[in-house]
Amino acid sequence: MHIPFCEKKCKYCDFYSSFCDEKLLDEYTEALIKSINQWGGTFSCPIDTIYLGGGTPSLLNHRLTSVINAVKNSFEVDENCEITLEINPKGNPKRLLENAKKAGVNRLSIGVQSADDKELSVLGRQHTFKAAVDTFNFARQLGFDNISLDVMIGLPNSSVDSLRKTLERIVDLKPEHISSYILKIEENTAFYKIFDTLNLPDDDAVADQYLFMCEYLEQNGYNHYEISNFAKADKISRHNIKYWLGVDYLGIGPSAHSAVGGKRFYYPRDLKAFIRGNKPCEDGESGGKEEFIMLRLRLKEGINSIEYKNLFGENLPPEFIEKCLNFQRNGLMRIVNNNYCLTDSGMLISNGIITELLECEI
């Protein structure tokens, strides 16, 4: 579920979100619950993950219980359902985390981004690193034992050294999961307008940061299971992995995307239309060969050629395999048994590799 509200726009962010007050939050919660009720019965099997993302879903605060209860009332929900809440670590987290716990949230994703307050300020984030640590520690006290922390790399004025300092402090906290994103300057952001003044590291320097991070986190016991995600033992994000495995998912809220029963659809980036009860727009079919290749290459296990044959009734074409062998010779892919996977260096330029592989006739 997308909660499209933020108290202040971060300078790099192009997600769909707007400012809100308590009245708008009430209206939105009502519309969300109505929509959840309408979608009830979509799936023939129990739901085993629920994700509240944003925007800033923690702004829902005491409304979390009614939203999660609406899902439980409208769908069959597995008793071990993973319920994730994204948190913006600002202000006093006590009341929010207590409400989240009561509502049944059992996984938190905290937007830390950096351990350096100057970097956080440049990004336009409202929190300090201390606020993020306080939020993390209080969540632990309340018994949250599945916490993910977000980190950004490629920040203005950053280097491998500055990233090392952030990662050391993040790893010291011992979160179960770490997500890491390379800063991209998108149109319609404050950063886009001042791009030339940002002093961003060049592509090679960002590559050094990414490769350093992969090695450092692996050394510290985090499994690099997806291009941007690292997890301890069995703590991979059960929700996010569904996107890459091609499992059906339903997204509710303006700008939320879905793939259900072979069809893709999305709600437009229009809060008022959603509150009015407008229906989502069609967005083509899901589940084709290209999609399979694109999504599976994001994962450490990559593409399994036997699974490909079972799904699509044909082998990976010889030209495709030849290209993979070439990428392997260049250190960008590994071919292990029947799995074709990207190395860390390959993950860094995954878009280019995928584009080249999709030029094959499949």
Ligand code: SF4
């Ligand atoms: S990064 Fe998160 S908190 Fe910042 S504006 Fe975007 S959605 Fe809101």
